[in-house]
Amino acid sequence: MTTVEKMLFQKTGQRVRPGDIVIAPVDGLMATDTTAPGAIKAFEKMGGQRVWAPEKCALVIDHAAPAPNERIANLHRLMREFARQQGIRLFEIGEGICHQVMVEQGYVRPGYLFTGADSHTPTYGALNAFACGVGATDLAAVMLTGKIWLKTPATLRIRCHGQLRPDASAKDLILFLTGKVGIAGATYMAVEFEGEAFETMSLASRMCVANMTAEMGAKTGFVHPHGLKLPYPFEPIAPDADAEYAQTIEVDIGELPPQVAAPESPDNVHPIERYVGTPVHYGFIGTCGNGRLEDLQAAAQVLRGKRIPEGVRLVIAPASRSVLLDAMLDGTAHALVEAGATLITPGCGPCVGSHEGVPADGETVISAANRNFRGRMGNPRAQIFLASPATVAASILAGYITPPPSVEPGI
Amino acid sequence: MNNILRGRAHVYGDNIDTDRIIPGKYTKTLDVQSLAEHVLEDLDPDFRSRMQRGDFVVAGDNFGCGSSREQAPVALQTAGVSAVVARYFARIFFRNAINIGLPVLEIPDHDIAQGDELEADLSSGWVYNRTTGKTYQAKPLPEVMLRILQAGGLVNYLREHKTF
Ligand code: SF4
Numbered sequence: 001m002t003t004v005e006k007m008l009f010q011k012t013g014q015r016v017r018p019g020d021i022v023i024a025p026v027d028g029l030m031a032t033d034t035t036a037p038g039a040i041k042a043f044e045k046m047g048g049q050r051v052w053a054p055e056k057c058a059l060v061i062d063h064a065a066p067a068p069n070e071r072i073a074n075l076h077r078l079m080r081e082f083a084r085q086q087g088i089r090l091f092e093i094g095e096g097i098c099h100q101v102m103v104e105q106g107y108v109r110p111g112y113l114f115t116g117a118d119s120h121t122p123t124y125g126a127l128n129a130f131a132c133g134v135g136a137t138d139l140a141a142v143m144l145t146g147k148i149w150l151k152t153p154a155t156l157r158i159r160c161h162g163q164l165r166p167d168a169s170a171k172d173l174i175l176f177l178t179g180k181v182g183i184a185g186a187t188y189m190a191v192e193f194e195g196e197a198f199e200t201m202s203l204a205s206r207m208c209v210a211n212m213t214a215e216m217g218a219k220t221g222f223v224h225p226h227g228l229k230l231p232y233p234f235e236p237i238a239p240d241a242d243a244e245y246a247q248t249i250e251v252d253i254g255e256l257p258p259q260v261a262a263p264e265s266p267d268n269v270h271p272i273e274r275y276v277g278t279p280v281h282y283g284f285i286g287t288c289g290n291g292r293l294e295d296l297q298a299a300a301q302v303l304r305g306k307r308i309p310e311g312v313r314l315v316i317a318p319a320s321r322s323v324l325l326d327a328m329l330d331g332t333a334h335a336l337v338e339a340g341a342t343l344i345t346p347g348c349g350p351c352v353g354s355h356e357g358v359p360a361d362g363e364t365v366i367s368a369a370n371r372n373f374r375g376r377m378g379n380p381r382a383q384i385f386l387a388s389p390a391t392v393a394a395s396i397l398a399g400y401i402t403p404p405p406s407v408e409p410g411i
Numbered sequence: 412m413n414n415i416l417r418g419r420a421h422v423y424g425d426n427i428d429t430d431r432i433i434p435g436k437y438t439k440t441l442d443v444q445s446l447a448e449h450v451l452e453d454l455d456p457d458f459r460s461r462m463q464r465g466d467f468v469v470a471g472d473n474f475g476c477g478s479s480r481e482q483a484p485v486a487l488q489t490a491g492v493s494a495v496v497a498r499y500f501a502r503i504f505f506r507n508a509i510n511i512g513l514p515v516l517e518i519p520d521h522d523i524a525q526g527d528e529l530e531a532d533l534s535s536g537w538v539y540n541r542t543t544g545k546t547y548q549a550k551p552l553p554e555v556m557l558r559i560l561q562a563g564g565l566v567n568y569l570r571e572h573k574t575f
Contacts (some may be wrong), residue, residue: 021553023575037441046569064439072439119479119503135481135507137565145574149555183426184473188502217476219502265426276448352435352478373430373477380434380453 002155003222004190007130008018011113012239018154018355020342027112028056029142032098032249034063034352035117037075038136040082043143050147054376055085058098058107058410062347065093067343068355096320096346098253099123099288103207104322108111110225110234115142120370122213125191126206126222126235128228133219153190153219155239156181160195162254167404169298170205171368174212175259179269180249187217189246194226197253199227204292209360211289212370217265258403264374267391272391281363283314283396284377285348285389290368291319295329295389298333301357302393305314308340314396315342315357317349353378416514418465420523421458427470428477429504433486434515435478446482447489462493467503467531470524471497477503479572484508494531495522496549509556512564518551523547533560 001009008016011024031039033222036059043051051057059079067073071359076093083090093103101107108114110128116120117139124131129410134148142148181191191213198206206223213221225236234296242289258272285291286301296318316336318324324346327333337343350357359365359382367377372384387395390404434510437449449460455554468487474497475483484507487495494514498521508515514533521538523529528541536549562568 019416021555023555034435034438034478034480037439041441042566045566047573063435075439075441084518117479119477121479133479135479135503135510137481137510138506141510141565141569141575144569147575149575151553171521178453183476184499184501187473217501218474353430354436354439358436371430371477375434375453377429378434378436 002190002239003237003243004130004155004220006237006239007111007113007176007321008020010111010154011204011371013243016152016192018152020152020313021149022152023147023149024116024241025291026142026148028107028114029116029137029139030058030098030102030107031117032059032063033061033065033075033079035073035136035139036079039117039139039143042137042140046140046144048140048144051086051088051143054152054248057088057143058091058102059083059088060091060098060101061093061351062097063128064354065345065347094321094345094347096323097291097348099320100291103127104320106297111237115139115148119166119214120211122218122221123207123211123288125210125213126203128222128225128234130220133214151188153188155190155192156186157192157194157245157248158252160193160253162196162252163197164253164256168207168256168258169388169390170201172256172259175261175269175386176256177211178215178252178267179261180251180403181216183215183265184217186213189214189218192219193222193400194224197358198223203228204293204294207292208289212266215370244271256392258388260391261372263372263383263385265384266371272387272401272403275385276403278401280395280400281312282359282391283312283366284350284357284365284367284369285314285392286317286319287351287369288319289370290389291317291323293323293326293332295368296323296332296336297391298330298388299393302390303339304335304403305368306339306397308396309399310397312396313342314340315344317344318346321346350377352376366392366401368392414533416465417465418467418529418531420467420469420525421455421462422525423454423524424470425471426473426476427454429475429480429483430477432475432482432483435446438480438482443485443489446486447562450486450490459490462491466491466494467494467496467529468492469496472499476498476501479503481507481511484511484513488513496523509560509563510574511550512560514560518547518549521547
């Protein structure tokens with residue numbers, strides 16, 4: 001059995017094959033200020049009175065937080081009222097991005113079947129959980145019933161050989177793989193990542209990898225649990241040796257240089273050489289892809305003691321309050337702000353174009369986010385390149401796209 | 412629900428993502444009319460003035476990729492789109508559309524052109540192109556989705572059945 005088949009077997013007692021439809025009990029759910037208001041309304045229209053298990057539900061105000069206008073302020077109020085009535089935990093503005101908070105606060109654990117009303121819910125595959133993104137009405141149905149119907153996905157296995165170069169991060173790897181698989185290459189599928197490079201990866205880097213399976217169209221993604229360290233004991237669920245895969249991709253990653261995804265799709269990925277010298281106006285580091293402590297540290301390593309030049313700007317949104325606190329404690333936040341970066345509320349920040357830093361017409365953004373679709377950051381006349389936090393920091397310092405220092409491509 | 416749909420085709424390409432269907436800056440609302448006002452606005456600025464109630468949105472591969480925002484199918488439905496035809500759909504969009512009662516027809520080999528007059532029979536999955544005389548068979552929906560769509564969406568389905 002593949003990982004996903006094993007997990008569904010544990011949940012339902014059924015031996016499933018790809019394509020089989022199951023109705024499975026869910027271990028937890030989450031909705032954000034983009035999706036919770038619709039889910040709450042749908043729940044009420046379904047005749048819902050009490051959510052099935054308040055302690056397994058969480059609402060997170062992260063996408064437009066603090067509220068940029070009265071319309072969104074009222075949606076936040078609706079969430080707060082619903083959470084209070086139902087006895088659900090609500091994560092307030094500044095507590096962080098839904099996915100980061102769910103992992104930090106233990107709402108999702110290995111082996112869980114988790115549904116999140118957000119497309120990057122597969123991030124929890126870093127944690128050996130089966131997590132998939134759903135829309136608001138699907139989520140309302142889970143709130144009501146504690147169950148979800150699922151089509152068992154086929155599995156795409158990605159085997160990576162070798163270790164990453166010191167100048168290449170988990171983000172460079174997942175950008176590269178997203179370029180290889182394509183924006184629809186894993187549609188309806190589960191993706192499994194295996195290889196020695198993952199075994200030594202931090203949880204943060206594993207989350208960065210699993211996060212972008214959403215950009216391959218996947219239903220869920222798993223990083224092999226080998227080497228995964230968590231602050232509590234757990235039973236890892238790994239695929240059987242004779243598991244059947246729809247496809248296996250083998251890649252050598254030992255020579256992988258830093259990568260960028262060029263406009264206007266996250267699978268438009270190229271080695272950075274191709275774009276070195278492209279002027280940039282605005283850098284962004286954050287998101288559920290790359291807003292964690294190691295990402296801020298990578299940026300600080302580039303920026304410490306330097307000064308972001310005039311004419312460019314750098315916005316940083318820590319993925320959570322806890323990340324921000326850690327970055328304050330170890331001097332990372334100080335180094336970033338001293339270099340001229342703007343630290344904003346832990347949360348989604350400008351990722352989805354709702355607030356806190358919309359680019360102007362004709363501007364080029366270099367971003368550590370996971371999506372660069374046209375209009376993604378709120379302006380269809382701006383263009384967005386995706387890269388690792390170190391590349392974003394280096395590029396903002398230079399004023400043009402450039403790899404992190406001391407590691408020029410090809411040397 | 413109405414099983415026979417008729418309307419003209421508005422045809423788009425591959426990988427139309429949800430940011431193009433309804434940009435994230437408009438999604439934080441419960442006012443579905445405001446979603447309809449901005450549907451496809453950057454991709455096809457004339458869509459709203461050209462389209463008539465009951466028309467079809469027709470696309471290539473992977474329609475609706477990107478975010479989980481249910482606002483995307485809601486915006487299309489509220490604007491008056493009767494169904495979406497695509498070679499195939501991104502999975503969350505596909506679920507969301509069925510859940511809100513917007514029919515989605517997956518036709519891997521269609522060659523429907525801009526402005527073609529279409530007729531779709533939801534009970535059989537046949538789509539008839541009145542302009543060219545061709546017919547296409549949409550891939551059948553899984554049983555559970557069919558029940559949800561026939562109920563008019565997941566809200567109605569659960570109001571009636573209480574569980575799956
Ligand atoms: S950080 Fe961006 S991609 Fe992640 S949940 Fe927030 S809006 Fe979505």
